[in-house]
Amino acid sequence: MGMFCYQCQETAKNEGCAVRGVCGKDARTANLQDLLVYTLKGVSFYAQQLNCRGEDVPADAASHVTEGLFSTITNVNFDPQYFAEQISAAVAVRDRLAEQYRAAGGDESRIPEAARWTPEEDADLQDEADGAGAFATEDENIRSLRELLTYGVKGMAAYLYHARVLGAKSTEIDRFITEALAATTDDSLTVDDLVNLNLRAGEMAVATMALLDAVNTETYGHPEPTRVSLEVRDRPGILVSGHDLKDLEELLKQTEGAGVDVYTHGEMLPAQAYPQFKQYDHFAGNYGNAWWKQNQEFAAFGGPILMTTNCLIPPRDNYKDRVYTTGPVRYPGMTNISEPAPGESKDFTEMIEHAKECPAPKPLEEGSLTVGFAHNAVLDVADDVVEAVKAGDIRRFIVMAGCDGRHKEREYYTEVARNLPDDAIILTAGCAKYRYNKLDLGDIGGIPRVLDAGQCNDSYSLVVIAQKLAEAFEVEDINELPISFDIAWYEQKAVAVLLALLHLGVKGIRLGPTLPAFVSPDVLQVLVENFDIKPSGEVTEDIEAMMAGR
DSSP: OOOOOOOSSSSSGOOSSSSSSSTTTOOOHHHHHHHHHHHHHHHHHHHHHHTTTTTOHHHHHHHHHHHHHHTTSSSTOOOOOHHHHHHHHHHHHHHHHHHHHTTTTGGGGGOGGGGGGOOOOOOHHHHHTTTTGGGGGGGGHHHHHHHHHHHHHHHHHHHHHHHTTTTOHHHHHHHHHHHHHHHTTTTTTHHHHHHHHHHHHHHHHHHHHHHHHHHHHHHHHOOOOEEOOOOOOSOOEEEEEEEEHHHHHHHHHHHTTTTTTEEOOGGGGGGGGGGGGGGOOTEEEEEOOOOGHHHHHHHHHOOOEOOSSSSSOOOOOOTTEEEEEEEHHHHTTTTEEEEOTTTTTOOOOHHHHHHHHHHHOOOOOSSSEOOOOHHHHHHHHHHHHHHHHTTSOOOOEOOOOOOOOOOGGGHHHHHHHHOOOEEEEEOSSSSSGGTTTTSSSOEETEEEEEEOOOOOGGGHHHHHHHHHHHHTTOOSGGGGEEEEEEEESOOOOOHHHHHHHTTTTOOOOOSSOOOOSOHHHHHHHHHHHOOOEEEEOHHHEEEEEEEEOO
16 A cells, blocks of 8 residues: 655655655555545535535534644544544535535536545545545646645644634634635636635634634733743653643643642643643643654653644654543544533543552753743833844844754754854744754843744744834834744644745745755745745855845
8 A cells, every 4th residue: 555645844755755654654544634635625615615605504514624634734643543434524524515505506517526426435445545645636836736725724724723622713714724625626726826825825824823822812811931940840740742722721620639740741831831820830840842752751751641732753662551642633552532522621530540650750851941932922022122123232033933853954953043143032933942942042131032932823923023023113024124034844834834924925934954845846936936935054154144134
């Protein structure tokens, strides 16, 4: 059984995984993921047509598309049985919409194959998957733009999922996701049409991140600068990784008074800065680093680990029985904490009781680091920042947001941070920060030289900060500010962030450590000509260029 996947930065030879994913997913899982996305395109075709006719689309259609897309992001779900079940459920949703479409007088002659096919048995899933992947589109440039759009929408779906579990909704975003997926089945769309649709995806990515930012801060307060311990306590602990703040909240409530401490890992680190979580005395510090080191760090932790979202990697036997998944995260053989009934909380009892039987975590690091520089915190000292720029104390802001990963080339970001002039400040969000957030880079007049806005979705904070700086300096174009963008990407949420930056008109973005394999040479040339996008290069030369505004 073969496969083909090139949606992440670590794809084999920067060309595509054809036997087994570098991420660890097998061919069957990869093909079922492709088939689920294909089926969701069929769901989206009907939803888009019904929206255009002013028909009401059932709410469960949008939520099914959102969770389905999220589950196919790199390092979220490795369970082929889950995808087989989701495909069947998607077919059922699609067929209900199809009946509604026909009842509304829809044109039967223009229905794409993604909206027609129906498996009769499990074997049919694999047969159908053969025609559901990226190469079902023959034209290289159309394929490239369809994939770019699909991956950007996957990233949006992840952010929307987190917003939705906290009660936030957006009909506009739901409708765009279905419009975008449906567009990838429309052979009448040209390269120009798809370029424009990708830029609209960037606009909707900004809206999605803004929605999540609003519901996060309304629920848990605005992040505030916070010193986070990297040391361990002498009680058993539970380690929480991923991005979902509601899962963390429910776990903290259920572990209160249980004699168990809760630590953050990876992209959950920024949760330490939310005021609502600080009321819990057993909310300990951060343990470990970026996602790709979990094989060593999860083994050392000694207690249960809760994976709320990506990035999960295939576990080793010496800790596999201590990893619990929830939400769309799955791995065969791991315990999954199921979704609760409406109005109820997830039940973490099994994991908490497991923790009580475990030793305290083994120490990994000493000291602390500072987080919590989201837009509200930075804007509180905006006058000081502007004055420091005008006085020449701050010469340049370097946005080094995005993802971390295993490739040795990512040491580039550590070396950039280490060698930047002392009058440069790094703005960061996402797990890319683990390449430099523990370096002693000092401060400029009390302003830390690494301002950590939070998770990858908090890249929105960096947009708000840049926009406010533009107002303060009375410039209309963000590119006139002393800001350079040196972005690291790995998975599809980073694609959504990149499209957001392109929508905002940001030019001169450095992207690394490699350019996406799914972007064709002609499409790359369009990005170069219109946005001056470029690959990251040699450290000294890139620093010199960025400090000079190039």
